[in-house]
Amino acid sequence: xxxxxxxxxxxxxxxxxxxxxxxxxxxxxxxxxxxxxxxxxxxxxxxxxxxxxxxxxxxxxxxxxxxxxxxxxxxxxxxxxxxxxxxxxxxxxxxxxxxxxxxxxxxxxxxxxxxxxxxxxxxxxxxxxxxxxxxxxxxxxxxxxxxxxxxxxxxxxxxxxxxxxxxxxxxxxxxxxxxxx
Numbered sequence: 444x445x446x447x448x449x450x451x452x453x454x455x456x457x458x459x460x461x462x463x464x465x466x467x468x469x470x471x472x473x474x475x476x477x478x479x480x481x482x483x484x485x486x487x488x489x490x491x492x493x494x495x496x497x498x499x500x501x502x503x504x505x506x507x508x509x510x511x512x513x514x515x516x517x518x519x520x521x522x523x524x525x526x527x528x529x530x531x532x533x534x535x536x537x538x539x540x541x542x543x544x545x546x547x548x549x550x551x552x553x554x555x556x557x558x559x560x561x562x563x564x565x566x567x568x569x570x571x572x573x574x575x576x577x578x579x580x581x582x583x584x585x586x587x588x589x590x591x592x593x594x595x596x597x598x599x600x601x602x603x604x605x606x607x608x609x610x611x612x613x614x615x616x617x618x619x620x621x622x623x624x
Contacts, residue, residue: 444492447474457481460541461608462492495605502610504560512536512559512566519570520552527589529577543569543604546576557611565607568600 445464455468455477464485468474478485507515513536524531532550539545539555546552552573558566571593579586590597 449474457484457488459488459492459605461605461612462496464488464492491602491605495602496609498603498606499609499613502606504610505562507559509536509556509559512556515563515566516554516558516570519567520554520574523571523574524577527574527578529574531574531577544573546573550577560611561604561607565600565604568594568597569604 444462445466448465448467449470450467452467452469455466455472455474457477458465458467466474466477468477516536517534520531520534530550531552533552535551535553536556537553538557539553540557542555543558544552544554552570554566554569554573558569561569572590575586575589579589587597594600
């Protein structure tokens, strides 16, 4: 599934959100041109979304309290910061709908509260990814090398995260529209 979004942006971009591909374009740009120019990437993302969708049907959520989740996140982020020799200022757990985590220029790490239902291995991967941004800001080859050294199976972990994203969206929709069951 794809969605075309027109915004006040300078450059077009393509984003993957679970099983949805978003084509974000300036108001005066032809989205079909962007899709044509990126058709190989889009084909790859569509295939990954299909695989993630299949995996999402078998997913079971982990039950843990908010307190245990926050403690896990704080411990893991601090552990990885020591391991990479970087300093983290603050660690936040917030309800974020657009990503699993983020790293700010102020050295703050935020992990989405929706990750509370994920297995510990995926939480550790998300935390490590964000702490790596304190070493290397961009998602370039050096950043990927850093992530790959700790998580050689990062491709599989990304696929699992996509599957969990799909499953969590389905759960949110069911909770928002209980009559659709």
